Amino acid sequence: MAGEPGDSVTAIDAGQQVEVTTCQVCGSGEREQLFADPPYRVLRCSGCGLVYVSPRCHGEALAAVYGESYWRSEKPREKGYADYASDERLHLKTFRRRLRLLRRFLPPGRLRVLDVGCAAGYFLRVMRDEGHDVYGVELSAAIARHAVEHLGAARVHVGTLHSAPRDQGAFVPGSFDVVTLWDVVEHVPDPQALLHEVRSMLAPGGVLVLETQNVASRWARLLGRRWQHYKHEEHLYHFDPNTVRRLLEQTRFTVLHNTWTYGGKYVRLSFITERAHRLHPALSFALKPLELFRDGNLYVNFGDEMVVFARPAP
């Protein structure tokens, strides 16, 4: 029996984790278990196909996931990044490449840009260098300090979008030509609330750019439970083109485009070694999409990310 989306959790473990009983997108309580990785279970909603994790961290336990050890993780296969900030050059290169795609959908001229979940501010630095007026929001103080250092405290709010001050000429509702959510929506317990807030920040004609992993991609299906995006503390949801469209339409967006192209990233050779361990049986297939660059890094696109462009529905 379907319940109300967002009204679906009960505390089970002293407030550290909650059991999720209904689907966040369609409200159905019917689901099948894809696999268990105790204490977590990965479930697929029978109503809409959303893949989600239960139980999951919440509140302070969830916020604690994104401390210093998330951005310099000793176990990046399970959580976070090996060393996010030391890969600065690669992140900048990845976003410069994505700019080619963005230019097809963004309005011309100098844009007001808001990156929600801006991490160290790499995308914003790329956009600033293109002449745009850039602002960021980042919940994790551990990584936001890099963004503040490069862009200034007036342009980076450390906290949630909801808590960003609306009265300082920076985070003004209705003023942004583009809002980006790079690898954010799958981490957020209530993505509808976030998307409603994002919509309120967009100017007329503004564009939302949302990137998230695609659980229905060939790569994800081939790897099954070994897929690198199954990181249960942080990835609460795994969308596909249908569920992300439904989520966006629920929050009164119209999807303009959804593509896996430009969803790749530049990585170090050591990243390949680390992944090869996880991918062992499929290693030869894994090496196929690699594109070798002369300065020692690789552009990798497994086709398992979606870059979605959307516009507020009239």
Ligand SMILES: [Zn+2]
């Ligand atoms: Zn559902």
